[in-house]
Amino acid sequence: MQPIVAPSLLSANFGHLDSDIEMINNSAADWLHIDVMDGVFVPNISFGFPVLEAVRKKSTKPLDVHLMIENPQNYIERFRDAGASVLTLHYEAVDHLHSAVTHIRSLGMKAGVSLNPHTPVLLLEEILPWLDLVLLMTVNPGFGGQKFIESSYLKIRKLKALIIETGSAALIEVDGGVDLQNASSLVRAGVNVLVAGSAVFGSPDPAEAITTLKNCDTRLA
Numbered sequence: 001m002q003p004i005v006a007p008s009l010l011s012a013n014f015g016h017l018d019s020d021i022e023m024i025n026n027s028a029a030d031w032l033h034i035d036v037m038d039g040v041f042v043p044n045i046s047f048g049f050p051v052l053e054a055v056r057k058k059s060t061k062p063l064d065v066h067l068m069i070e071n072p073q074n075y076i077e078r079f080r081d082a083g084a085s086v087l088t089l090h091y092e093a094v095d096h097l098h099s100a101v102t103h104i105r106s107l108g109m110k111a112g113v114s115l116n117p118h119t120p121v122l123l124l125e126e127i128l129p130w131l132d133l134v135l136l137m138t139v140n141p142g143f144g145g146q147k148f149i150e151s152s153y154l155k156i157r158k159l160k161a162l163i164i165e166t167g168s169a170a171l172i173e174v175d176g177g178v179d180l181q182n183a184s185s186l187v188r189a190g191v192n193v194l195v196a197g198s199a200v201f202g203s204p205d206p207a208e209a210i211t212t213l214k215n216c217d218t219r220l221a
């Protein structure tokens with residue numbers, strides 16, 4: 001099955017966001033991945049509502065918003081108003097996850113939960129039936145261009161088994177260090193959504209890199 005491909009705006013050229021978004025609009029990308037960082041949950045600060053609203057006006061792709069912030073439950077409606085189609089919170093940042101997830105869904109968005117590399121997938125067992133997506137961080141969150149953590153394959157397989165066991169319809173998204181080399185192995189392990197920042201925007205032909213990621217399943221053994 002072809003994966004959903006979500007280029008990460010974090011690696012775009014912020015001096016020419018218009019043309020980078022235009023490239024994504026005209027590409028095989030399915031979603032546009034948006035990383036919001038607060039400098040508290042992660043040691044980096046990216047951008048907030050004004051940028052997101054400007055991106056929403058230009059993008060024809062659904063916005064896949066990944067919140068790396070403390071207290072994300074306080075901003076759910078504002079992210080809906082700013083144009084999020086998928087809203088993903090970190091397990092490590094929310095005490096009342098069921099409440100936050102059902103709130104996201106009640107506002108018409110897909111609800112995702114993200115796990116840092118050290119957080120076990122088993123912790124999601126009870127919440128999985130309410131999730132549209134699980135985002136596995138395959139690097140430590142905060143920065144683009146890091147090296148993929150190889151032990152993530154085992155985590156993907158464990159999550160896939162848990163999704164089947166709980167009868168959940170959640171998609172598995174991976175974020176961090178995804179590239180043209182590992183994409184097909186990730187899809188084979190059970191991944192449905194590939195986020196890629198530097199593998200797309202660091203490529204001499206970003207649209208072609210997106211197409212290659214999209215077709216990576218045809219390279220499966």
Ligand code: DX5
Pocket residue numbers: 008009010011033035066139140141142143144145146175176177178195196197198199
């Ligand atoms: C990292 C972000 C990622 C980042 C991925 O914390 O969540 O979305 O943009 O960048 P690459 O694909 O370069 O690892």
Ligand code: ZN
Pocket residue numbers: 008033034035066175195
């Ligand atoms: Zn992300």
